[in-house]
Amino acid sequence: MSWPIFLKYLLVMAGVTYLIRMIPLAAVRGKVKSRFFRSFLYYVPYAVLGAMTFPDVFASTGNLISAIAGTAVALVLGWFEKSLLTVAASACAVAYVVGLFL
Amino acid sequence: MKQYLKGLRHGVPIAVGYLSVSFAFGIQATSSGLTSIQAILISLFNVTSAGQLAGLQLMVSSAGLIEMMLTQLTINLRYALMSLSLSQKLDKTMTLPHRLLLSFCNTDEVFVVASQQPGKVGRAYLYGLTNGPFLGWVLGTGLGALAGGLLPESVTAALGIAIYGMFVAIILPPFRRSRDVRIVIIISVALSCLISLLPLLSFISTGFRIIICAVIASALGAWLMPLPDEPNEDEEVLEA
Structure with a gap:
């Protein structure tokens, strides 16, 4: 891709992404007083990751069966609190092996 | 260090x-x-x-x-x-x-x-x-x-x-340990699947879907299962 066009896209992408992350972190210095809002913020990360994972994970390998197999392994290992790396690598390995047979 | x-x-x-x-x-x-x-x-x-x-x-x-x-x-x-x-x-x-x-x-x-x-x-x-x-x-x-x-x-x-x-x-791990977190995750995942799979709602982009699900699930959680009141600040610092 030609550099002038690429750099324009890059600037917009990176600028917007950074501002979204930076403004709340730089501007909010005090403690949020509202109990509701504090509870809301406590739940946000779990809700976000849940919604990002499902159902998208089932399309992540380009094949539903291998994705389901990988997801199942990730769920079991995650339940037993294995490390991020173990879970991610095992999911990939199982998805790969199952993919070979399809 | x-x-x-x-x-x-x-x-x-x-x-x-x-x-x-x-x-x-x-x-x-x-x-x-x-x-x-x-x-x-x-x-x-x-x-x-x-x-x-x-x-x-x-x-x-x-x-x-x-x-x-x-x-x-x-x-x-x-x-x-x-x-x-x-x-x-x-x-x-x-x-x-x-x-x-x-x-x-x-x-x-x-x-x-x-x-x-x-x-x-x-x-x-x-x-x-x-x-x-x-x-x-x-x-x-x-x-x-x-x-x-x-x-x-x-x-x-x-x-x-x-x-x-x-x-x-x-x-x-938090899903397993905390009933409250579990409920919030289940709501968010269910909503996310619903939005993705219902043809009627398929116009909603991925980014918007994540925001909608996270906001609804977290707000329900905060409303029905609010955190206990603020712990003592000094205690928190010691813990860290």
């Missing part, structure tokens, strides 16, 4: 996870017509998986800059919630310059790991926590861009699940 090393240690699994996820991004970027340097620059300045993937697709389809802006805004708006949430956990060492620098690397995984630390977190810990993942993200992109073409498609396809495996590993 001790806090920095602790952060560094906590960042290692994220870094390795990123290595494989960004590897896939690097492959995709170069096979879409970007040079290796361009692929690396995108990872260097964005440090976000979903946003970069969408951005790449827009670049390739010669989309307008306004569309690029709106897409990034929607997909990445979750970071505003995360930064806001993280702002409540920062100790006094997090002065403005450090907030400006560290917010750059506030990714989903970094945020969740930081949130789960007991008490407050300081800049030493956060620099440690973000350094590895940032390096892994950029390095993986470079490796994927340069060497990705050499791998068989069966391998690169299987790597696509890496990031989700990481997400699952992050949310399952």
